[in-house]
Amino acid sequence: MDILNITQPPLVDNSIIDLEYHNYQPFVTSTFEYNDEIRIPIQELEAYTLPCESILYLEGSLTTDDGKTPTKLKLINNAFAYIFREVRYELNGVVVDSTRNVGLTSTLKGYLSYNENESVKLQNAGWFPKTKVLPFTNKFNTIKKIILNMKQELVLIRNSDDLDAVTATDETEKPKINIEKLYWRVPHVSVAIAQQLQLTKILDKNVEILLPFRSWELVEYSSMPETTRHTWPVKTTTKLETPRHIVVAFQTDKKSKVTSNMSTFDNCNLTNIRIFLNSERYPYNDLFLDFNNEKYATLYEMFSNFRASYYESGNEPIFNPTEFKDISPVAHIDCSRQKETVQQGSVVLRIELETAKNTPKDTTAYCLILYDRVFRYSPPYKDSKTGLAYNTA
Numbered sequence: 544m545d546i547l548n549i550t551q552p553p554l555v556d557n558s559i560i561d562l563e564y565h566n567y568q569p570f571v572t573s574t575f576e577y578n579d580e581i582r583i584p585i586q587e588l589e590a591y592t593l594p595c596e597s598i599l600y601l602e603g604s605l606t607t608d609d610g611k612t613p614t615k616l617k618l619i620n621n622a623f624a625y626i627f628r629e630v631r632y633e634l635n636g637v638v639v640d641s642t643r644n645v646g647l648t649s650t651l652k653g654y655l656s657y658n659e660n661e662s663v664k665l666q667n668a669g670w671f672p673k674t675k676v677l678p679f680t681n682k683f684n685t686i687k688k689i690i691l692n693m694k695q696e697l698v699l700i701r702n703s704d705d706l707d708a709v710t711a712t713d714e715t716e717k718p719k720i721n722i723e724k725l726y727w728r729v730p731h732v733s734v735a736i737a738q739q740l741q742l743t744k745i746l747d748k749n750v751e752i753l754l755p756f757r758s759w760e761l762v763e764y765s766s767m768p769e770t771t772r773h774t775w776p777v778k779t780t781t782k783l784e785t786p787r788h789i790v791v792a793f794q795t796d797k798k799s800k801v802t803s804n805m806s807t808f809d810n811c812n813l814t815n816i817r818i819f820l821n822s823e824r825y826p827y828n829d830l831f832l833d834f835n836n837e838k839y840a841t842l843y844e845m846f847s848n849f850r851a852s853y854y855e856s857g858n859e860p861i862f863n864p865t866e867f868k869d870i871s872p873v874a875h876i877d878c879s880r881q882k883e884t885v886q887q888g889s890v891v892l893r894i895e896l897e898t899a900k901n902t903p904k905d906t907t908a909y910c911l912i913l914y915d916r917v918f919r920y921s922p923p924y925k926d927s928k929t930g931l932a933y934n935t936a
Contacts, residue, residue: 561733575722602724625708658859
């Protein structure tokens with residue numbers, strides 16, 4: 544037992560001797576206008592970088608489309624994520640991971656991931672979940688390894704407008720978010736001599752390095768039929784991309800409307816939801832929800848359990864039950880434990896929904912799928928000038 548080992552000296556880890564953030568800017572020719580592709584490269588192949596701890600730093604201003612100071616427009620929660628249509632991370636020109644519909648994806652993931660204390664810090668990044676007013680820089684935070692000797696790029700594509708990033712009482716003002724500065728702040732890791740020798744040996748041996756991580760994918764079901772029962776064949780995946788967590792959310796008549804708030808979601812009188820991975824059903828029991836009579840305790844419990852299952856941390860939800868109902872009444876389905884039959888061959892993901900009333904007109908359903916992936920790369924070795932990078936799937 545450790546408490547009896549009274550002669551054991553203190554253990555001090557000096558393998559990392561320094562960690563400093565370096566700023567990387569987009570190419571000189573980059574512009575930040577609507578639909579533009581913004582590429583931020585890291586071309587220092589000798590550096591040991593840690594992109595999972597990187598930060599996207601943005602400065603800008605909100606004006607009307609004619610350049611005037613707005614009097615009615617307000618930024619919503621996580622507004623800066625909504626100005627981008629897509630974000631992706633590349634190694635040697637090969638896409639490691641990407642996410643479309645960045646605002647909705649990061650907002651849903653943020654509501655499940657952060658607790659109340661973390662939200663206080665994240666106000667610095669425009670995260671105000673309870674004011675209804677996340678940085679999506681944690682998109683790649685599950686790749687918890689340094690990157691060796693590879694060219695890296697963060698690619699951002701702006702949306703075609705900024706309507707989803709703001710809210711207002713009427714439509715008299717049209718928003719324009721102007722990006723003035725944009726940096727990718729990436730940690731550089733300096734290691735001790737012993738670790739430097741170990742990493743050099745890896746490069747000399749041309750070792751294939753694995754990057755396991757969790758990917759996010761948002762699937763959209765636009766203009767749901769105005770009925771009380773829905774069957775949604777979401778997608779078919781390979782066994783390498785089997786869903787581990789699924790989040791289903793609804794919004795009614797909000798997209799591209801300045802008078803709505805794209806960071807809040809609707810319950811649409813949901814009474815039951817079932818997820819099928821092939822023939823396996825999640826959850827096993829019906830939910831018997833009734834939002835009009837405040838019967839949504841089971842759904843809130845499923846929401847609260849995300850952190851414990853995904854991060855193996857305590858159940859500390861960001862919302863209390865009332866806030867959950869008003870802001871983010873989403874359904875989190877934990878399917879991280881699966882039978883071997885599900886993990887073999889292709890996987891068909893299907894969702895069955897039931898509502899107390901017909902689904903309102905112009906309602907969109909969103910399915911956020913979180914699944915495990917593995918990326919492989921081989922850094923340049925000896926006299927080689929380029930490395931290899933490729934997806935497992």
